[in-house]
Amino acid sequence: MAANPTLSEQGRSESSVAASATLRDVAREPGAKKPDPIIVVDKVTRKFGGLTAVNVEHIEVQRGVITALIGPNGAGKTTFFNLLTGFDKPNTGNWSFNGKSLKGIPAYRVARRGMIRTFQLTKVLAKLTVIENMRLGATGQRGERFLPGLLGLWADQERANTEKADALLQRFLLIKKREDFAGSLSGGQRKLLEMARALMADPELVMLDEPMAGVNPALKQSLLGHVKSLRDEGRTVLFVEHDMDMVRDISDWVIVMAQGQIIAEGPPDTVMSNQQVIDAYLGSHHDAALTYEEEEQMLAEAREAEAKESEENK
Amino acid sequence: MDWGAILSNAIRSGVGPDAIVYALAAIGLNVHFGYTGLLNFGQAGFMAVAAYGLAATVATFGLSFWLALLVGLLATVLLALLLGIPTLRLRADYLAITTIAAAELIRLLLGSVTLKEYFGARDGLQQFASTFYALNPFDGRFHLSLGSVGVNFSRNDTWVVFVGWMLVVVSCLIVWALMRSPWGRVLRSIREDEDAVRSLGKNVFGYKMQALILGGLFGALAGFMVGIKQAAIAPTDFATDTTFFAYTILLLGGAARVLGPVVGSIIFWFLIQFLGGFFTQATRGDNPLMPTWLMTDQQASLVRFIIMGLALMLLMVFRPQGIFGDRREIAIDGR
Numbered sequence A: 001m002a003a004n005p006t007l008s009e010q011g012r013s014e015s016s017v018a019a020s021a022t023l024r025d026v027a028r029e030p031g032a033k034k035p036d037p038i039i040v041v042d043k044v045t046r047k048f049g050g051l052t053a054v055n056v057e058h059i060e061v062q063r064g065v066i067t068a069l070i071g072p073n074g075a076g077k078t079t080f081f082n083l084l085t086g087f088d089k090p091n092t093g094n095w096s097f098n099g100k101s102l103k104g105i106p107a108y109r110v111a112r113r114g115m116i117r118t119f120q121l122t123k124v125l126a127k128l129t130v131i132e133n134m135r136l137g138a139t140g141q142r143g144e145r146f147l148p149g150l151l152g153l154w155a156d157q158e159r160a161n162t163e164k165a166d167a168l169l170q171r172f173l174l175i176k177k178r179e180d181f182a183g184s185l186s187g188g189q190r191k192l193l194e195m196a197r198a199l200m201a202d203p204e205l206v207m208l209d210e211p212m213a214g215v216n217p218a219l220k221q222s223l224l225g226h227v228k229s230l231r232d233e234g235r236t237v238l239f240v241e242h243d244m245d246m247v248r249d250i251s252d253w254v255i256v257m258a259q260g261q262i263i264a265e266g267p268p269d270t271v272m273s274n275q276q277v278i279d280a281y282l283g284s285h286h287d288a289a290l291t292y293e294e295e296e297q298m299l300a301e302a303r304e305a306e307a308k309e310s311e312e313n314k
Numbered sequence B: 001m002d003w004g005a006i007l008s009n010a011i012r013s014g015v016g017p018d019a020i021v022y023a024l025a026a027i028g029l030n031v032h033f034g035y036t037g038l039l040n041f042g043q044a045g046f047m048a049v050a051a052y053g054l055a056a057t058v059a060t061f062g063l064s065f066w067l068a069l070l071v072g073l074l075a076t077v078l079l080a081l082l083l084g085i086p087t088l089r090l091r092a093d094y095l096a097i098t099t100i101a102a103a104e105l106i107r108l109l110l111g112s113v114t115l116k117e118y119f120g121a122r123d124g125l126q127q128f129a130s131t132f133y134a135l136n137p138f139d140g141r142f143h144l145s146l147g148s149v150g151v152n153f154s155r156n157d158t159w160v161v162f163v164g165w166m167l168v169v170v171s172c173l174i175v176w177a178l179m180r181s182p183w184g185r186v187l188r189s190i191r192e193d194e195d196a197v198r199s200l201g202k203n204v205f206g207y208k209m210q211a212l213i214l215g216g217l218f219g220a221l222a223g224f225m226v227g228i229k230q231a232a233i234a235p236t237d238f239a240t241d242t243t244f245f246a247y248t249i250l251l252l253g254g255a256a257r258v259l260g261p262v263v264g265s266i267i268f269w270f271l272i273q274f275l276g277g278f279f280t281q282a283t284r285g286d287n288p289l290m291p292t293w294l295m296t297d298q299q300a301s302l303v304r305f306i307i308m309g310l311a312l313m314l315l316m317v318f319r320p321q322g323i324f325g326d327r328r329e330i331a332i333d334g335r
Helices: A014-022 A077-084 A107-112 A130-137 A146-151 A155-171 A187-199 A217-232 A244-250 A268-272 A275-282 A292-313 B003-015 B017-035 B043-060 B065-087 B092-110 B113-119 B130-134 B155-179 B182-192 B194-199 B204-230 B240-253 B260-282 B300-318 B327-331
Strands: A037-048 A051-062 A066-070 A092-097 A115-117 A205-209 A236-240 A253-258 A261-266 B142-146 B149-153
Touching: A014 A217, A037 A077, A051 A077, A051 A236, A051 A261, A066 A077, A066 A217, A066 A244, A077 A205, A077 A236, A107 A115, A107 B194, A130 A155, A130 A187, A130 B182, A146 B155, A146 B182, A155 A187, A187 A205, A187 A217, A217 A236, A217 A244, A244 A268, A253 A268, A253 A275, A261 A268, A261 A275, B003 B017, B003 B149, B003 B260, B017 B043, B017 B155, B017 B182, B017 B204, B017 B240, B017 B260, B043 B065, B043 B092, B043 B113, B043 B204, B043 B240, B065 B092, B065 B130, B065 B204, B092 B113, B092 B240, B130 B155, B142 B155, B149 B155, B155 B182, B155 B204, B182 B194, B182 B204, B194 B204, B240 B260, B240 B300, B260 B300
Parallel strands: A066 A236, A066 A253, A115 A205, A205 A236
Antiparallel strands: A037 A051, A037 A092, A253 A261, B142 B149
16 A cells, blocks of 8 residues: 655655655654644544544644645544634634634634635635635735725725735636636636635635545646645645545645544555554454454443443433 | 506605605615625614604603714614624524514513603604704795696605605615625625635624624614604504515615615505505495405505515516516525
8 A cells, every 4th residue: 555655756846845854753653743833732622412523632733734634534524623723612622823822712813813724515605706705815904894995995905905816816727717606616616716715815824624525537636736836835734635646645744533533643655554544444344354253242342331321321 | 547646646655755764774674684694684673773762862851853863873783782792693594583573572662651751652752853844944845747647745745855865875875885895795705605704814793793783773764764754653663564664675676786775665665655546546436447346445455565465476486686686696506
């Protein structure tokens, strides 16, 4: 399963090589210390009733690299994303961005600090045009305050924002769709628009929730290029993804979650050959048939646990 | 059948005080529902608070009319804050439930016997608009006619209608200026998807609150006009059907369009009066035009509402965007 390291060294951009270099001495273990972390998470837990969806002891995300967050379905990746960005509140724990705690900070303030996210199910504003979607992304707009908006004291800023938006639309190949309603775009184009819109705010950290979901293969390549270009600009990228090819192709570091916990960390090649990770994805008995005795034992254990639980509930 | 009288009355109603009141109320709802997606079903409550704020300050406490206007506006802002703080974090339908309940609560409180000395219970309040009428610059009645069709307003009504339409024009200008600005863009974006707006660093709650207050203030102007046009107010002026009429008008004219509520109100009141006048005449006399097995003169005034309801249904089916709305905006389903 491990790819040939010399192969993966070929055709890589400068920033990618630099990213690998900074992570060379980082331990390949969950919660490893990074030389220059942009996000530090400590003991964050989130429970939904009896289910512990997220239980992260310690995690650091390195600045200026592309970090992938992977894990089987229901591992708690999106919940963890929501917690980091203020869209959900954890039961316990603390986490910081650029050394400042984000605990109890509402989502819109998290975004203003330079940490912009996208969504698994794209959230374009369907009944606004593409260019209006883009303009909304700009921060610090005078015209978004009531009185300056009413009095029309925003024309200059709007012009500058429109120029910036047009440049981004060029880059993301959406310029032909400029005046179309965003609701008329295809799934892949919506992903592109969401990413471009996030860049209007000049974020330090871009958080992408499944950027490849529902995107056709042709557009995938161009999306991959766009994500890499974020790192070339010096931004940090953290993304959740199921597509293993993408993870292998673009990420410098991979964090693996399963059942709410971080179970492994490391460069893509190391992580994907990690036995624990394979077990998490495929089940620990995926390569051996159960004997009759083992099956009986597991059933007995399950019954015992059940009996114990009902006892406690009484 | 006197078509001249029917048309004259219909036109008078379409540009008269009622059309003004509902145009203002619907402009407010347009800010709430059309632009921001807030399902406010308590516009009558905002109108009531403003109207009673005005009337009670003058009639009960004997203070100046101008101070009373300020009291009415402040009361409206207070109501918006009181309603908004607990409910704007909830989903849209909860806001609808809360606002309709709040509006009814306000109406019942204002009509309660316990508070009779302040608000006059079911009789309401009178004699608070004399300052307004004293400012009337018009000398006589207003009359404009073309053949047998003519519009008449008394001297007082002329003044009310003049000020009313000025308010409508100013309100439309304010809405126009705001909705073309980045501020309005944030509101429209909130209507589409709150979380997306939040993820881009905008304080969604703050914007919803501003929208609720602004729309409520247009409702307050409508409330003032209710009190002033009849120089008296009673709790029945602010029943739930007031809000429903305003919604009908908004949908008729086209939501999220600056002139939608104004055109909607003119057409609504024109048609109501036109149908009323027509059916009254068609069922009158010993040998009415309308066969009595179909409709009697007692039913005539109610049938117009049935027809209006039917027309609204047909409108929703064949032209869901209203008269001014943009079909493309309605047609796209983003999800």
